[in-house]
Amino acid sequence: MAKRIDVADLDIYYGSFKAVENVTLAVEPRSVTAFIGPSGCGKSSVLRTLNRLHEVIPGAYITGKVLLDGEDIYSADVDPVNVRRTIGMVFQRPNPFPTMTIRENVTAGLTLDGARRSKAELEQVVEKSLRGANLWDEVKDRLDRPGAGLSGGQQQRLCIARAIAVEPQVLLMDEPCSALDPISTLAIEDLIEQLKLNFTIVIVTHNMQQAARVSETTAFFNLPAIGQPGRLVEIAPTEQIFSNPGEQATEDYISGRFG
């Protein structure tokens, strides 16, 4: 149940400001693709175009194509709600819904999409998703407590459980560990290792060791100069990016010479 993503000639705009230009890349199914690059280079923007979340910002739009298993998710007859149901997302800061319990947080995507499901079915989803997010053992006795009462790392895993509960094909992660301590980060990285067996994962990270640890493919984005749109410098197997990058800018960035 994992799908591939092909991006072709993608330009991203915020109103009249062109934030990213000319991105073409492919994301393989059942693999982890990491987006790295300095702040403001547009990697998060590219990530957000993959599930049409970019367009919820007033004035934002794109040109170019994003194909999910060959189907253009930006064609006129595609419902963005269905796209987002197929391509889930985890955010930088853990953000469980504050009015909901742990259980309700996990099932939010299912109970709020309109379809009716039996209680037993939802129970199964809760356990399966929390187990999938390596959180079940820690919270199984307090499913009816508020999700906001967990620790930061647990909250982030709760958000991952919430995202995988709707069984998406692709999971986008926007710096999922940047607000977490090293131990919680390790937990999430282990989780990504398991999740890639079933999902296509795209992760944005500022942590190059993390990119090297978890991803098969790495895409390096850069900003040629202030005020200019960000660009995709190169995308290649992670090993190659970190050992023998094709571009000087990539080598400068990963070796810490700038950024």
Next chain:
Amino acid sequence: MATVGSGEFERSTSLLQDALAGRRLPRWGVGAVGLTSLLAAYLLNVLTVVDGVAGTFLVAVLLFVIGQTGWSFTVEGRRHAVDRLATTTVYAAFLIAVTPLVAVLGTVLVKGFPVFSAQFFTTSMRNVSPRSEGGGLYHALIGTLEQVGLAALIGVPIGVLAAVYLVEYAPEAKSRRLSSAISFFVDVMTGVPSVVIGLFIYTAFILTLGLPRSGFAASLALAILMLPVIVRSTEEMLRLVPRDLRESSLALGIPRWKTILKVVLPTALGGIITGAMLSIARVAGETAPLLLTTFLSQSINSNPFKGPQAALPTFIWDQFTSGTDASRARAWGGALTLIVLIMILYAGAKVIARLTGAKKS
């Protein structure tokens, strides 16, 4: 080191302590200055230099400020003197702010409570002359509950929905005209006197449409008065909901309207309810629009859509202007009832907000 004498060592620590601690006023200093100022002011009163309780008290406060700041300045230095002056000012400002509040509550309680009786809450003023004791405000109580309830039923949904439009939908609209028009009129409406709103309903509803005076006409006026408060407070609360929360709901494939209904509004619910309650409390005490739209009534009319209906503010006004001891006592009783009613509504709303709002661990 062995060569350093223990006496020398002690001296250096005590010097250090002096440098850190500095010279302070004694603990009893503030109390002493306060007592002295009070005594001095009382003395001036006896010597007929100052007159009246308020004047004497004011002189005492002035003496206290001058005395404490001066003493502190000579003993403790400039920084501590300024600190004490600022502290006194803050406490004084707090007392000045709280005094009228406590005084109003106290007066209403003392004057209003004696008329409270079972009869007061179960009978109307029908066939009770202003001079005679007895009578009650049952008619006014149902009037207020119905009018304010109807006003809330009309005003709260419209206000909340307008705020939802302003926060959730307006930013991406092609033209900003509608949202800036709403914002502008909400601001203007905040400043429109309630009597003008009453006149508007009187002209539009009663004169132009030819409908009779009724509690419903009053609730329309009250609803208009509530709107700006509800729109503004709801708007503020919705803006406080993090963008992340909306996006992660959308990212789960939850449709926009359901995201707003099930994630955004519940997160902001506590603040929205507080804002709605404040607006209800504000309009529950309005008198002018009621006089223009439903006028007075001495008898029980539980149908807000037909005929004049009494209400607590108009009851208070009517009883007070009747000018007899008995009617004035009833006016105070009405005032106390109104305050208690608002307090009950407010406490109830807080409980609801706590039960339904953001869950704390």
